[in-house]
Amino acid sequence: METDFAALTPTVVAELRAIVGDAHVIYGDPDRLIDYGHDEVHGAEHAHLPEAVVKPDGAAEIAAIMRLAARERIPVTPRGAGSGLSGGAVPVCGGIVLSLERMNRILEIDLANLVAVVEPGVITNDISEAVRQHGLFYAGYPMSTETCFIGGNVAENAGGGRAIKYGVTGRYVLGLEVVLPTGEIVELGGKRLKDVTGYNLLQLMIGSEGTLGIFTKIILRLLPQPQARTVLLVPFTDARTAIAAVPRVIAEGRVIPAAVEFMDRFSIQTAYEFIGEKPPHPRMAALLLFELDGFQESEVAAQADAIADLCLRASALDVYLGDTPASAKKMWRPRQKLAEALNTHWAIQSAEDLVVPPARIPDLLAELEPFGERYNALAPCFGHAADGNLHVHILKKPEMPLAVWQAQEGGMLTALYKIVVGLGGAITGEHGIGAKRAGYLPLAQSPELIALQRRVKAAFDPMGILNPGKIFPKL
Numbered sequence: 001m002e003t004d005f006a007a008l009t010p011t012v013v014a015e016l017r018a019i020v021g022d023a024h025v026i027y028g029d030p031d032r033l034i035d036y037g038h039d040e041v042h043g044a045e046h047a048h049l050p051e052a053v054v055k056p057d058g059a060a061e062i063a064a065i066m067r068l069a070a071r072e073r074i075p076v077t078p079r080g081a082g083s084g085l086s087g088g089a090v091p092v093c094g095g096i097v098l099s100l101e102r103m104n105r106i107l108e109i110d111l112a113n114l115v116a117v118v119e120p121g122v123i124t125n126d127i128s129e130a131v132r133q134h135g136l137f138y139a140g141y142p143m144s145t146e147t148c149f150i151g152g153n154v155a156e157n158a159g160g161g162r163a164i165k166y167g168v169t170g171r172y173v174l175g176l177e178v179v180l181p182t183g184e185i186v187e188l189g190g191k192r193l194k195d196v197t198g199y200n201l202l203q204l205m206i207g208s209e210g211t212l213g214i215f216t217k218i219i220l221r222l223l224p225q226p227q228a229r230t231v232l233l234v235p236f237t238d239a240r241t242a243i244a245a246v247p248r249v250i251a252e253g254r255v256i257p258a259a260v261e262f263m264d265r266f267s268i269q270t271a272y273e274f275i276g277e278k279p280p281h282p283r284m285a286a287l288l289l290f291e292l293d294g295f296q297e298s299e300v301a302a303q304a305d306a307i308a309d310l311c312l313r314a315s316a317l318d319v320y321l322g323d324t325p326a327s328a329k330k331m332w333r334p335r336q337k338l339a340e341a342l343n344t345h346w347a348i349q350s351a352e353d354l355v356v357p358p359a360r361i362p363d364l365l366a367e368l369e370p371f372g373e374r375y376n377a378l379a380p381c382f383g384h385a386a387d388g389n390l391h392v393h394i395l396k397k398p399e400m401p402l403a404v405w406q407a408q409e410g411g412m413l414t415a416l417y418k419i420v421v422g423l424g425g426a427i428t429g430e431h432g433i434g435a436k437r438a439g440y441l442p443l444a445q446s447p448e449l450i451a452l453q454r455r456v457k458a459a460f461d462p463m464g465i466l467n468p469g470k471i472f473p474k475l
């Protein structure tokens with residue numbers, strides 16, 4: 001099904017122009033198309049040029065595009081901000097990239113129901129800022145919040161820093177307006193906190209990676225804005241000791257931090273060098289960064305004391321407190337700049353997004369060293385310590401010839417994913433399968449489960465035109 005698509009013709013392009021307006025179609029201009037042929041996955045082999053980019057404004061225009069694409073059998077790939085880390089927005093089968101960038105309005109902040117109604121192309125952080133003016137809080141927090149779009153967050157069910165306390169994006173999506181691949185428009189959910197009417201297709205859409213429908217309106221649940229916030233930076237001499245402190249903080253300290261980030265020795269060195277600062281402690285070879293929030297300063301201060309005490313008893317080297325906005329920002333900076341630092345210094349790498357049951361993190365860390373040695377690669381590790389979601393960037397050493405790296409990459413990823421699955425984990429915690437991991441899905445799921453999901457896909461998208469080449473391995 002994935003190979004017998006039709007190519008775009010000038011007649012079809014003229015129809016697209018009639019739907020969205022001349023200015024909103026890019027066609028026959030490789031210099032402009034190239035921006036829409038990749039996301040943030042490294043490597044030219046993960047990029048693919050679209051034949052056209054179309055920028056609709058509204059569900060009716062998108063429905064017309066989908067009807068045209070279905071009639072002509074042309075693949076359509078929805079695109080948000082293109083910050084994805086699995087190739088989800090890359091048009092691997094060519095055809096049309098459907099960019100949601102013009103649909104960037106916050107339609108309503110409904111104070112009586114504590115919801116925001118937004119279009120898919122709003123930058124996530126803009127939602128947080130807009131609702132903050134009303135004393136409200138949008139809890140979704142991917143680390144790319146200043147660039148990614150909310151539609152992309154819903155499509156990936158984005159996680160991020162605050163998942164341990166607040167959960168992931170899906171917890172806050174109460175309703176969606178969706179254009180189906182057939183061009184029908186449906187509404188799922190609404191401004192309701194409870195609803196068990198029919199199948200829960202709302203949750204099926206969340207995390208569907210742009211393969212089941214295109215979101216055109218999103219209803220988000222809001223919370224009261226926490227008034228107090230504190231950050232603790234806690235250095236340790238080794239990763240195992242640092243990780244072992246996390247469950248103690250939650251169970252013995254009776255605190256659920258808003259975030260618990262971890263960085264290993266290599267990540268610490270890379271990030272601090274990149275921002276031109278010295279790590280705060282000379283012997284620090286692992287760090288935990290705790291963010292605490294609440295409604296009273298005294299409550300957060302008591303949480304900070306409890307965590308500091310527990311960490312010191314768990315052999316932390318020290319505890320540094322960031323209780324002003326400026327000091328908290330400074331403490332977060334190395335973690336926030338880490339991906340950029342790794343990308344700047346290591347042009348050839350595979351950024352992985354592993355998740356294991358939290359208690360198996362030490363076992364995963366123990367496996368990473370021999371794994372790196374076996375493939376003569378570096379495998380620094382950082383991420384969301386409390387929920388078991390660790391990012392491992394496998395880096396090609398400069399001395400390794402590119403051909404050797406390319407020849408071993410598939411086997412290397414297979415070996416890594418087998419380790420994770422063996423620990424009861426999953427091959428992606430928040431970045432998605434997309435195109436990058438589609439070939440590896442059978443390592444993580446049974447043939448029966450994959451076949452069931454293919455049948456679900458076919459029910460929504462009988463022509464197979466919406467975001468083909470994603471999630472499922474080639475038949």
Ligand SMILES: Cc1cc2nc3c(=O)[nH]c(=O)nc-3n(C[C@H](O)[C@H](O)[C@H](O)COP(=O)(O)OP(=O)(O)OC[C@H]3O[C@@H](n4cnc5c(N)ncnc54)[C@H](O)[C@@H]3O)c2cc1C
Nearest residue numbers: 080081082083084088143149151152153155158159210215
């Ligand atoms: C520095 C950095 C940090 C990151 N940190 C995190 C993190 O902490 N947590 C996390 O989860 N991710 C993180 N990411 C990954 C990425 O930002 C998220 O996956 C984000 O949700 C993607 O949003 P986007 O708008 O860029 O989507 P895109 O990359 O454009 O698209 C992603 C997927 O969504 C689909 N899609 C987009 N819009 C729609 C729509 N309206 N309807 C249907 N499908 C749609 C696309 O087809 C594609 O499959 C990070 C990325 C970077 C570069």
